[in-house]
Amino acid sequence: MSPGPDFAVVVRRSAVSGRAYGMAAAAGVSVGVFVWVLATASGIAALLATSAVAFTVVKVVGAGYLLYLGVKAWRAALRKGGDLRLDLPDPGRRGPLAAFTEGLLTNMLNPKVALFLIALVPQFVSGDAGLGDALVLSLIAVAGTVLWFLLVANIVGALRRLFAKPAVRKTVDGLTGTALIALGVKLAVAGRS
Template structure:
């Protein structure tokens, strides 16, 4: 593959991954809530976790693991149920925060359940990694670009960079508006809408049929 073709293929792959990242879904909801309620640092940590999840899915798709998941009804169902349960759990937490008055969460204070940037990172990672729809997306996408001559490392790096770039933009834009989100009524609205969205996405995922 010559240099021009390689650059074109990388740009095409990066563009598709970016469009996938920009589509509304649980990843977007998690980054927005973390950034609005807990600040830029936590939003960026969640963004990094989501990007790492995408990196894992690209490698899995390239090595055939994701294809196995897509082909196995049992494996697909297990990941689907766990992922749906996790989204519903996150949604319930958001709704509970809304009902309590939408107070800002101080995630820098250590708690038994584990709080802070690592918790935000883990939340982003699990939200993406437990979504079997991500597996289907990359199973359909990655082999096409591997066949064109791009390496697994290149595809993984491009997917990681594109995803983290988009969600870092989201985290920073939302955090700039944090003065607005600091108002109790706005916080309650953000928590309530995010909770409803995550629970809805969890229910939708739970009712998704295997491919």
Template structure:
């Protein structure tokens, strides 16, 4: 059992790490802007599941093998980079099509579903091996010298909870602000910005992996 003070400290570090700008942040923000609070929360839940999967992989040594293999690590990074670029290009294509109407119009396009947002969040996180590196470095700081697999899984649950807490908060805030982005022109501009951010992140990851 992880001591309460240690668990609280780990939770705080996880939340602070989740708050740092990156692909997860952009995906949740865009999901909440285009699909509303529910889609944003779903994307955050997908990211949290990805975090849980990475920490479980660490508990069973899978992530250690991945980070030890330069080829496997690079392949995962490149696939992840490609996925980010695809998401960014999709946003650009939406801008090009110009299918934006003011919210509330009867012919407004159907917003992104929670299922699609969840999958985007999950894949964005799972295809980012830096998450594995981050937790491989972080977990030993909070595990006792004789740390067991159950204790690692306990930290995985805490990491998942912290990730959910932050991204649900982010989705709720962005979803509440969505009413201020009711203009189709404004949402078109936001898609252009979000698409550019996603493509930029993808290209940066690919360059780092090269």
């Protein structure tokens, strides 16, 4: 629930493209959480945490992706243009699959998610737990993620008319871009601890 890259992507998608696109981004984040929890419960995420090379590769790719999203948001904030037309399904003319992919990649390319789950999951899964236990834990994590981000997407989507005002839209794009770039830089310089 803490603000981070996933939160920024869901808020921006909901504000700029609408509730359905925010919910698609939320679904992407949730699938990412599901994969990370399964990877953690099965020990795969521990390999990422212990391998400096694997961690660095995921970290650099993830930081690059956050920087890309941040620059894209900044460009949108600086672009001159008229009012956002709410009758368009997506101002970027990209479908819900693009929003889903943004959410998924933002989550999956963040090695800090793996480190967080490595610290958390073992408290809930015993050493002799089977795949079924890991699956149940994954579904619980996904349910919490889905509920939270659907709530965020729906609240921001309900305020979309406010976000359609050029000054507000540019402010949201600028702030989101700044947040994503800052998170990308923070991820790029972060260690494994």
